Amino acid sequence: MRKLLLTILLFIVMACGGGGGGGKGPFEVRGPTQDDFAISVTPTEVTLEAGKRTSVDLTFTNRRLDNLYVEVTVSGCPDSASCTTVETIRVEGTVTSRLSITTTTDTPAKRYSVSVRGSTSGVGANSASVSVILDVSPTMFSLSFSKTEYTGFAGSEGLALADFTSDGYLDAAVTSSTNETLSILEGGPGDMSLWAESHLSHPLGAVAVAELNGDQTPDILIAASSPTAMIVVSATPGGLTAPRIIELGDATFDYEPKDLVILDADQNNTNDLAIGAHCDALACRRGIGVWLGDGLGDFALDAGYSIDVQVLNLATGDINQDGRNDLLAIVDAPLTNDLILLEGKLNGQFASAKTIYSVPKSEFGSSPVGNIIIEDFNGDFVPDIAVSGAVILGMGDAAFADPQETEIVGRLAAGDINGDDMPDLISSSFSRMVVTLNLGGGVFDEPTYFSIGGGGAETLLADMNADGVLDVVVMGRNLLTVLLNDQ
Secondary structure, eight states, X not given: OHHHHHHHHHHHHHHTTTTTTOOOOTXXXXXXXXXXXXXXXXXXXXXXETTOEEXXXXXXXXXXXSOEEEEEEEEOOXXXXXXXXXXXXXXXXXXXXXXXXXXXXXXXXXXXXXXXXXXXXXXXXXXXXXXEEEEEEOOOOSOOEEEEEEEOOTTEEEEEEEOTTSSSSOEEEEEETTXXXXXXXXXXXXXXXXXXXXXXXXXXXXXXXXXXXXXXXXXXXEEETTTTEXXXXXXXXXXXXXXXXXXXXXXXXXXXXXXXXXXXXXXXXXXXXXXXEEOOTTTOSOSEEEEEEOSSSOEEEXXXXXXXXXXXXXXXXXXXXXXXXXXXXXXXXSSEEEEEEEOBOGGGOBOOOEEEEEEEHHHHTTSOOXXXXXXXXXXXXXXXXXXXXXXXXXXXXXXXXXXXXXXXXXEEEEEOSSSSSSOEEEEEEEEEEEEEOEEETTEEOOOEEEEEEEESSEEEEEOTXXXXXXXXXXXXXXXXXXXXXXX
16 A cells, blocks of 8 residues: 555655656646737828828737736838837737828838837736838928028927018017027028027017008017017118017016017007916916007007906907907917907907817827917808818908818918918928928818928918918027928
C-alpha cells in the first residue's frame, strides 16, 4: 500500500514539471496570450489632392472585461500637413474614432504610410498599431499665392490696413499686447518695412482706422487695458502723433475692451464708436458701449444704452436694410457662444438683442467662434452672415435661413479672390489658411488649405501691391504674413 502511494505521488510531481527534469505537464499555468485591445482602420488606402482634407475611421476593440484607456499617437504624417485624432480614448467594447488628415498646397505629391499607435499602461499593458496608405496627388487648385512673413510682433492682437504714408499703397498697423507697441509697416510694390512705431504703455488689443476730425488723415483707434482706455494716434506725413488717451475705467465701463467697430450710430454723418468688452460676469456693467463722435475727434459715452453681455467679437452693418447701422456680436453665454443682433434705432439707440445662432461650447471648448462677416453671398442683395463654422443666409427684414455648416473656422474674411464677381471665404487658424470659393447661390466649394507660419488673430483681404487683385494678410500671435495673389 505504501509503495502504491509513493508511485502515485511521484507521477504527480513529474506531471507538474517536478523531479528536476524541467518537463512541462498538463497542470502548467500560462500568462496572457493575446493583446488587451486591437485597432483597425477603414479604409486602408485613400487618395487626395494636395490642399485637401480626408478622414478614416479608427475602430478600437477591447478584449478584456474591464474598461481600457488607450493613449493614441500618429506618425508618418506628410510634410506641410496635419494628422489629428483623439489623444486618449476610453474603450468599452468596440469604439470608433476618426483620424483627420489635412494636406496643404505645399504637401509633396507622393505615397505615404501614416501609422496610428495605441498604448495602455499597468498590468497587461501592450500596444497595437495600424497604418493607412495615403496617395497625395498634385494640387489642381487654380489660385496660388506668393508668401512673405514678417516677425517681431510679440503678442500681436490687432491688425488694420490703410494708406498711412499717402503713397498709394496700403500699410499695416499692428498692435502688441506684450510689447505695448503700435507698429506701422509701410507697403509698396515689394516687401514691407517698418515706417513708425509708438510705445503706448498699455497692453493693446483690437484696432480700427477712421477719419475723426476732418483733417483728411487716418486716425488709429486702439482698445487698451490695464487701465481700460481707448488710444487715438494719428498718422501724418511726418510719422505718428503723440497718443491721446481716452480713459474708459469709470463706473460704467471698467473692464477689458475686446473689439471695436466704427459706425454712424446717430445718423449725423460723423464717425461713432462701438466697443465690445469681456469681463467677470459678476462685475459686468456694460458689455457693449456706444460712443458718439462730435466730428472733432472727441467721443461721448451714450449713457442711455448698454447691454450686459460678455462680448467676444463685434461687427456692424445695415442688416435689416432700413438705412441705420445695426450691431452683431458674438457673446459668451454660460453654455453656448451666441450670435446676437441689435437693430439700430434713432439717436444712437439699439433694440433688444435677438439671438440668431448658438454654438454649444462642447464643440469649440471655451474659445470664441471666430469673428463676424457681413456679405451678400448669394447675390440677392440681402445681407448674409458668416461666422466660424457656418454661413447664415439672410431673407430680408432681419430674418435668416437655417445656418449652413462649413469647414471654414477661425478668423474669417470675405471677398472676390478669383475674379468671378462672387465673394469667397478665407480663414486662418494656427498654421493654415483656408480658401473656399463661392460657387453661386450661397453654395461653396470644398476648402483648399495653404500652409502659413501662423494665423488666427486676424485675417484681412486687400489689394496690397495695387495690381487690382485681392491679396490676403494674416496675423498670428507673433507673425504677420502677406500672401500676394498670383492671379
